[in-house]
Amino acid sequence: MAAHLDLVLERTLDAPVDLVWKAYTDPEHLKQWFAPKPYQISECELDLRPGGIFRIRMVGPDGFDTGHGNAGCVLEVVERERLTWTSALGPDYRPAEMGEGCESFPMTAIVTFADAGNGKTSYKAVALHKDTADCDNHQKMGFQDGWGTVADQLADYARTLGVSA
């Protein structure tokens, strides 16, 4: 961990770890919470294996639209513990072309989950950047607000999976 190159979001989520994992790793579930409302995920592909595609298309009420959404790549899958993916590579590890906005710089996300007891989950998301310029840029784009908001949405959504199960 190189602190000046990383952005970190930590939360205790009020939902059990198995439901949080389920909400994060099933593309139909992920669509429901991954964009900070009123933004929405209009398309999502997630193939949960190293080398698998991770692609989202985000749209907003202000006309914001990531277009086809640049395809990223899953790197690590440790059931209920860790999911690592990157925008530096596309599916099957091909180097990725960068897009615009949040997709204009390569990033790797390491997301870890742990049982915090009492039906809660320790959640940590770390965004790794290649240099301080990208890291600062991502911070100014509102990393803490954005990733914090969707962490809350993740917890809210994961709890509904428990009710319906």
Added chain:
Amino acid sequence: MAAHLDLVLERTLDAPVDLVWKAYTDPEHLKQWFAPKPYQISECELDLRPGGIFRIRMVGPDGFDTGHGNAGCVLEVVERERLTWTSALGPDYRPAEMGEGCESFPMTAIVTFADAGNGKTSYKAVALHKDTADCDNHQKMGFQDGWGTVADQLADYARTLGVSA
């Protein structure tokens, strides 16, 4: 496979697959053949696990020197079958800064090995690029000659491991 984005080198190597694998995956062995002579590998780090570092420093009689050598990342390790690594990421999956020359564009290499019988190995190295410009550029840098030469050096070196074993 997207043909116009990939460069492919295939060879039948005159050395058994277990020795070829050993020569490719031990950094002390890899130093001996990975640069097309008279170029040399002066430093090599290879941590043979997904997320592990892959770094080489290449030097030449003409003063060519990749400096500290940009650190790449191992992605897949399938014993005696496949090794995948990329220069788009550094160790532990952090997006990598690009360097100069052969290190000026991100690339993923998928190298596969198979027993071809009679003590020979089917060897295939595919270089994946993000776009046709990088692919064409890599080709013009002499991909076929360079990777072909080191494939021959790999076979020659791997055979010496059989003698000393």
